[in-house]
């Protein structure tokens with residue numbers, strides 16, 4: 001039985017030779033390819049600065065640090081995401097909190113955010129940073145979130161791990177038009193891959209400089225960044241901050257750069273597969289993904305919502321039976337605060353009712369550029385059988 005995964009990278013001969021070329025070159029890391037990959041992504045997104053790192057998780061961590069997140073601060077995000085969207089605040093010693101989702105897009109709910117901000121303002125507990133996630137590749141309503149950030153004075157990080165290639169109001173996600181920083185992931189299940197990798201986009205030169213410093217131990221080789229006090233050692237490098245080794249290698253950057261040339265094609269293929277699902281699934285007892293009119297989704301995920309009230313089977317049984325048939329559906333996401341680590345911090349079931357209700361009905365169907373029509377038909381036929 002052929003297994004159909006829920007996601008899969010698409011690697012061609014150009015990708016392979018780009019990586020091999022690096023292996024035969026002088027630099028495996030800290031060579032020219034990282035800067036070229038950064039230039040490619042930032043010009044694609046029309047952002048001023050780009051900083052490549054070894055994962056989106058690292059990117060989120062140093063993005064929080066660059067915005068000054070520390071112990072005593074509050075960071076808010078959505079419960080409907082991968083844990084990295086939230087862990088980054090904990091790495092900085094801050095407190096994390098969650099804003100419930102909208103019932104249609106499964107993105108952060110603007111009304112829930114507004115109510116939570118009103119209460120937080122009264123209690124003097126406003127967030128320093130809001131991390132929004134463009135779930136499944138569809139942008140959040142950034143204009144409204146941006147205007148709330150001006151009113152209440154918080155920073156915005158867009159966790160766009162699902163959304164390179166997406167647009168909002170015809171503007172490329174990553175432009176940072178409505179945020180301080182945008183983060184991308186290049187893990188193999190995402191829209192393009194570098195093996196492992198992530199990138200920080202910003203229009204703020206100071207934030208980019210700070211991220212570059214934190215990416216590599218807090219060490220600088222720029223004379224103008226040196227501490228020139230008499231007791232300081234002035235050689236070719238100085239550590240001026242406490243950073244990490246979050247560098248991307250040239251091997252990874254070569255793959256990422258090569259994949260950039262097919263980014264638009266990948267998104268077009270994903271969107272056309274999604275449209276095909278929309279049509280084929282229209283008579284089944286489930287909801288297909290709702291799309292806002294402002295949104296051009298990159299379709300990282302194709303999430304269906306089972307109308308469990310009309311079914312004899314529960315979500316778990318549907319999931320298990322499809323997987324037994326070789327259709328590796330997945331579940332995005334367990335609300336972050338329901339993970340044991342977060343429950344131990346005091347979060348309780350029922351905290352974000354929309355996220356929990358969504359979670360009890362959602363399934364992600366296989367979706368990736370190399371998914372053949374035949375395999376997609378098999379996914380749909382399997383689903384029809386299981387739901388009958």
Ligand SMILES: *Cc1c(COP(=O)(O)O)cnc(C)c1O
Pocket residue numbers: 054055056057058081082084085133159161162184185186187196197198
């Ligand atoms: C994949 C993902 C991450 C983490 O990305 P890595 O590059 O694997 O660290 C963070 N946030 C979201 C929403 C993701 O989907």
